[in-house]
Amino acid sequence: xxxxxxxxxxxxxxxxxxxxxxxxxxxxxxxxxxxxxxxxxxxxxxxxxxxxxxxxxxxxxxxxxxxxxxxxxxxxxxxxxxxxxxxxxxxxxxxxxxxxxxxxxxxxxxxxxxxxxxxxxxxxxxxxxxxxxxxxxxxxxxxxxxxxxxxxxxxxxxxxxxxxxxxxxxxxxxxxxxxxxxxxxxxxxxxxxxxxxxxxxxxxxxxxxxxxxxxxxxxxxxxxxxxxxxxxxxxxxxxxxxxxxxxxxxxxxxxxxxxxxxxxxxxxxxxxxxxxxxxxxxxxxxxxxxxxxxxxxxxxxxxxxxxxxxxxxxxxxxxxxxxxxxxxxxxxxxxxxxxxxxxxxxxxxxxxxxxxxxxxxxxxxxxxxxxxxxxxxxxxxxxxxxxxxxxxxxxxxxxxxxxxxxxxxxxxxxxxxxxxxxxxx
Numbered sequence: 295x296x297x298x299x300x301x302x303x304x305x306x307x308x309x310x311x312x313x314x315x316x317x318x319x320x321x322x323x324x325x326x327x328x329x330x331x332x333x334x335x336x337x338x339x340x341x342x343x344x345x346x347x348x349x350x351x352x353x354x355x356x357x358x359x360x361x362x363x364x365x366x367x368x369x370x371x372x373x374x375x376x377x378x379x380x381x382x383x384x385x386x387x388x389x390x391x392x393x394x395x396x397x398x399x400x401x402x403x404x405x406x407x408x409x410x411x412x413x414x415x416x417x418x419x420x421x422x423x424x425x426x427x428x429x430x431x432x433x434x435x436x437x438x439x440x441x442x443x444x445x446x447x448x449x450x451x452x453x454x455x456x457x458x459x460x461x462x463x464x465x466x467x468x469x470x471x472x473x474x475x476x477x478x479x480x481x482x483x484x485x486x487x488x489x490x491x492x493x494x495x496x497x498x499x500x501x502x503x504x505x506x507x508x509x510x511x512x513x514x515x516x517x518x519x520x521x522x523x524x525x526x527x528x529x530x531x532x533x534x535x536x537x538x539x540x541x542x543x544x545x546x547x548x549x550x551x552x553x554x555x556x557x558x559x560x561x562x563x564x565x566x567x568x569x570x571x572x573x574x575x576x577x578x579x580x581x582x583x584x585x586x587x588x589x590x591x592x593x594x595x596x597x598x599x600x601x602x603x604x605x606x607x608x609x610x611x612x613x614x615x616x617x618x619x620x621x622x623x624x625x626x627x628x629x630x631x632x633x634x635x636x637x638x639x640x641x642x643x644x645x646x647x648x649x650x651x652x653x654x655x656x657x658x659x660x661x662x663x664x665x666x667x668x669x670x671x672x673x674x675x676x677x678x679x680x681x682x683x684x685x686x687x688x689x690x691x692x693x694x695x696x697x698x699x700x701x702x703x704x705x706x707x708x709x710x711x712x713x714x715x716x717x718x719x
Contacts, residue, residue, distance in 0.1 A: 337389070345391045348384065351407050356396040359403050374400050385413055385447070422455045427683035429664040432456075456679060463682035467514050471533060474540040475503040476706050476714065477647055478513065479654040480549055483662060485677050486670035487517070493670045497521060498681060499529070499549075502654040503538075504647070506706075506714065508699030512657070513538070515681060517674045526555030534559060542710055545648050546633075547571040553633065562713070567633040569596045570650035576623045591616050595627065601638040640709075643701040660688045 598604035612624035
């Protein structure tokens with residue numbers, strides 16, 4: 295989808311990629327570990343190691359900054375010097391550690407390992423962000439850190455850590471796009487967001503694009519309370535400003551105002567209604583036990599070889615027993631017919647690609663699993679923050695090309711000519 299293709303990294307593969315760790319002297323280990331240890335004793339020993347390593351590393355940074363080691367004579371041209379130690383509690387993955395960090399006289403020392411005014415050691419922020427991205431609330435993260443690491447942090451502290459990803463989310467939302475996408479799927483999921491003290495349902499809209507090489511990419515996400523042509527025109531203008539100058543086929547499911555906005559921003563784009571959504575909506579009218587038979591009765595409509603054949607199949611359905619029993623089904627197909635008929639122009643290879651919005655629906659389903667425990671979000675920004683983190687996790691695990699894209703790609707090249715081939719370079 296939206297990240298380079300890569301294999302899922304297990305804990306073992308991450309350790310292998312990191313390479314061998316430095317060996318500790320056997321004598322040191324024998325001195326430290328003289329017999330069986332309790333989990334608490336192991337934890338204390340690891341914290342002691344963290345403390346010693348941090349203090350030693352910071353001391354080395356100070357020596358590099360000053361240009362001489364402790365105990366060595368200060369260079370004649372060197373005016374700055376060591377000025378004792380400052381106590382500081384640092385939060386690590388294993389809990390809080392009290393360390394003594396070096397100072398210099400003129401205050402010019404800018405440490406890299408633990409910068410000034412920083413109280414979190416490398417890895418701690420990532421742990422908080424990972425928990426937040428999996429749907430844990432700020433309070434739940436606070437309780438987990440207290441129980442697992444004995445680390446007391448405030449909700450504001452956790453929020454400040456997760457807020458740091460907003461810059462990444464904004465950069466992602468404004469990144470340059472491909473000049474052309476053969477297919478873009480549009481869909482929405484609903485979330486509850488508090489605005490001016492009132493909690494209301496808002497839609498988060500996602501656009502999933504297929505590149506000319508078949509790779510899937512999420513182009514962006516947008517939060518809006520009401521959809522319409524004005525909103526969608528804003529979305530399409532944003533896509534154009536980011537470099538997307540052409541979309542061959544936009545696949546949608548009854549998103550209000552989208553077709554009108556596409557006609558303005560991308561007048562050559564074909565708007566295609568999701569066939570699977572039409573089928574599902576039709577099946578909703580029938581009893582569960584009748585749905586399999588009803589699905590078979592609908593099949594001649596969407597599997598027709600041409601628009602004329604499809605129209606005849608729809609008329610036959612409407613005149614048949616199902617049409618008499620459930621007339622609203624044929625009516626719903628006729629209302630959407632303008633954006634159903636493009637489907638019959640395409641060969642089977644392209645039909646298989648645009649037949650359903652399942653790809654983006656699957657993405658939305660995984661996002662819903664993460665946000666379902668939230669009663670509501672305090673703001674649009676909070677919703678975007680969590681959805682972006684969740685999206686980043688999902689995309690890292692599910693990157694793949696579109697099924698049988700090679701066959702579809704050849705058909706796109708024939709049907710669309712330079713609109714497709716020029717973008718591929």
